[in-house]
Amino acid sequence: MNINSKRLLIIVTVVMITMTVFAVSVSAQNLVEKPGVTKTTSPTEINTRGSGVNEETTVKITVTGAGEEWATPIPIDVMLIVDRSGSMRRTKLADAKTAAKTFVDLLNSSEDRSGLVSFASRASLDQGLTFNQSDVKSAIDSLSAYGMTAIGDGIHLATTELLNNGRSNATLVEILLSDGFSNQGSNPLTRANEAANESITIYTIGLGAYVDPRMPQIANITGGKYYYTPNSSQLEEVYKEIYRELQHNTIPHYVDVVEVTQRYIVDEGSFNVAPDNVSTDPVTGETTIIWNDVGSIKDDDPDLSPDERVNLTFTVKSGQNGQNLPVDVAEKAKVYYKDSEGGDGGSVDIPQAYINVNCPPVADADGHYSVPEGTLITFNASGSYDLDGDTLQYRWDFDDDGLWDTAWSHNQTASHTWCDDHTGRVKVEVSDGVLTDNDTALVTINNTAPTVDAGYNQTVNENDMVCFSGSFTDPGCDTWTYEWDFGDGSPVETGTCTPGTPITATHIYTHPDIYTATLVVTDDDGGVGSDDVKIRVRPTMGLKYVDVDSEGRIVYMLSRFGEVYYTTRENDNWRRYGIGPWQPPIGEYVGVSSQGINCVYILREDGTVYYTLRSNDNWRQYGTGTQQPSAGNYVDLTSDGIRKVYILRDDGTVYYTLRSNDNWRQYGSGAPPPGRYVGIAGESDEINYYAYILRDDGTVYYTNRTNENWTQYGTVAPPGDYVDIVSDNITRVYILRDDGTVYYTSGIDENWTQYGTGFPQPPGPGVFGYQALSSEWVEQMVERVVYILNEEAEVYYTSKIDEGWCRYGTGPQQPPT
8 A cells, every 4th residue: 555545544544533522511419409418317325346235326317309390491592602713714703693593492482591692803783682682693604704712701691691681580601613722811710600509501512623622621610511513514403402402301310329447347247228239348358339320229210319218227336435536438439320311410419427435444352452351451443444534433242142232432442351261253344324234253261379378477385276367359250169189198178169259268287387388279161370478386385586686786586575685795505584573464475666875666466565674673565555456466676775665466457655654656657568477677877767667578578758658669579488677877777687697788669689798697597587687887896797686596606788687695604595
């Protein structure tokens, strides 16, 4: 094939293709009214998925028809805009005139008005709006082609005429025909926007191969429709099509509902109308639900007229909590519709609906709780929380039996006590006012063994009746049994007991010795508690010496029958003191104290004090006033060197008197901590008198006024049974353990240090051990001398911390034993 043949083929092909091209529809949105769309949720208050209560809401989309199908044409005011530029010469303009006049003839001369604007280099109003169709057609016939192309000016002139003379009840329309590019005058798009702002619809017709590319945009901007034809012979059919468009009904057709839910909206279901498609985007999690052609659901007719309403309902749940959560994805959920001929009519956004989604609280019972029986447990659910920030309430089931033991409360804690051992679970339920959650925790209640107190150590004579009185505490609600083991091989005494009630027993020891009596209490869970007391059993016959005191190197020793012996030197004899005809009454004497060089006081265990002033003098009662010390078991006495005497009861109560005929008054405010007290000592400065008292476990308390409390002196002493105490008038306090060991301290918070650690040491304690302690500050010797008394009526002394012990009063005349 030669080159000319190729060129001819190409031209022919182009012509053939061109001849097949017809009008292109751009938009018909101006002719179809938008359907009404509403959306609701019910209920609007729900709970998150998985809460088990009120999880679902029903979404309802209502689509209501619109528009009308006209029976008669509505009034039209239409301006024809015709291109008469030089490119329209000959056939184009002739065909354009014919097509335009055909359109005018189609109009209703009694209802519709028409007018003409033409443009070339300039635009002209050739005929204003008129019912007279002949005038309009005459104006069309008078057009001739020449000049350039001013499309924007033509639009502007037609818009001006419609605005000035158009009717308010008429549809305002412009029909623009052009075959070229606008190269003169104003911007066509600017003029199109002005027309759109005035609700004027422009239909555009592109003719030929060099149509301005903005022609479709002009139609789009104003809601019209764009038509294209390659040659002018088809213009008449285009104008007829436009006329039919103007007569088209405005009812939406082929209405599709596209619902798109948020990623947290889940379990879409229970559709009242089955959707045509449901799909979930695996990336975004959004679910798209599509109902096609909802207008035909009821009547198989694709239109949705104003009297038709379609309700689409379905249920959803939410996997997320929060307030005012949107159901839809904005700008994706839409209703699409078409015109009666299937052309695109537009779309309407489905309005948003909101839900409030409550999240259940999370309960936390804490634990594991493990305490001894009888202990108050405070359960704590403060670890509970609510993601919504709701205020929470709590209630507790202490044994997880399904019965709530507390009412609802905002208090995060609750307390309970088990009086017996127990293993179980405690449950807490937490509520935010709508939803609840619960949690349990393990509870272990451990058995507590009884705490036993066997009473105080006692000193008795052989064959005396010993009265035991023990007690115990136990926080549990058990049952208990006891055993008294008297420590001498005799049968154990048993029985049942209860806390707070004395466990009493009596026993007679027939041989002198030191016995350990044990009280054992056992609860019904196998818990065992015990405590011991020491019973010192003295022989009935023979003297037994119980206390010692010293003053100016004179040492006095007291027998338990009230006889006092003294000696003045290491190697001196012992002599009887106070041998006048009047002797102390018979009784058990427990303490001796000296004052100055001559005055000696002795204490009977019933609290009576006697004194004498010389070795050959009588004994007289001291403190004979009307107010006597309260009854009890008195154990020791001391004096302050100025005739003031202090006596100690075994419960720690101290009384004092100032003169032989004076009353007794209590010293110190109340009693010190409970225990068995065994010794008293004292010292004075220029203002106060310091009284020290010793408990049998080595604990020392002191006070310096009648109304002062008792305060501990020194730290905890080494373990053992302590029997006596003394002070040396310069804040140093000494205490004696029954094995003969002496400890001292000089301050409230100071440790106890052993005194007299050198060689030799005093002999072993024997059966009954060491009984008493005394000390004095010997100024001329610049030393502290400490004396201790054992059961054999032997007195030993030392004067330094690291010195040995020597016997005192070793003369041939010894006190009788």
